[in-house]
Amino acid sequence: MKKLAVLGASGHGKVVAEIAELLGFEEVVFFDDAFPQINIIGGWKVIGGTDDLVSASGEFSEAVVSIGNNKVRLEKSRLLLLKGLKLGTLLHPNAVVSKYASIAQGTVVMAGAVINPFASIGLSSIINTACSIDHDCVIGEGVHISPGSHIAGGVSIGDLSWLGIGSVVKQDVNIGSSVTVGAGAVVVNDILDGSIVVGIPAK
Secondary structure: OOEEEEEOOOHHHHHHHHHHHHOOOOEEEEEOOOOOOOOEEOOEEEOOOHHHHHHOHHHOOEEEEOOOOHHHHHHHHHHHHHOOOOEOOEEOOOOEEOOOOEEOOOOEEOOOOEEOOOOEEOOOOEEOOOOEEOOOOEEOOOOEEOOOOEEOOOOEEOOOOEEOOOOEEOOOOEEOOOOEEOOOOEEOOOEOOOOEEOOOOOO
C-alpha cells in the first residue's frame, strides 16, 4: 500500500494531501506537533507529532513536510532525512514539468505550475499554483514561490527565500538567501541576502 505521512496539519497540508491522492497514494496520514489539540484536518486524521512520525517511519512509503514557514519546513525535512525517512516529491498531474528539470526531495509542485528545461529546484521547496519557472533557473532549498509568480530564465534564488503572490523576476537576476519579495513586486535587479523588497520595480 502506498502510504504518505504529511508533517504539518495546515491549509497547505490539505493541498499536499489531495495531490498525494491524485498521484495514487492509498492513504494519507497527518502528523503535527500541536497533536492532540489537532486530531483531524479536512477528512484526514492527525495521529501524532514529529517524534511519533520518526518512530512510525517504517509504516510509510514516503513523507512530506507541509509547513509554510520556510525555515521550519527545511529543518523538519532535514531531520526526517537524518532519521532515515524517504521524502517524497509530489508533482500535481496538472503541472507541466520538463523532463530536463531537476526537482529535489520534499518539494511539492502545485496545479498549473510550469517548470521549464534545466531548471533546478532544491530540497523541500513549494512551487505553488500557476507559477512559472523558466529555463536554467536555480532555486535553493526551502524556497516558496507563491501562486501566480513568474520567474524568467537564468534566475538564481537562494535558500529560504519567499516570492509573494503574483511577483515577477526578470531574466538573469540573482536573489539571495532569506529574501522576501512582496506580492506583485517586479524584480529587475539583484537582491542581497536577507532583504525585503516590494513595489515596481522592487526596492
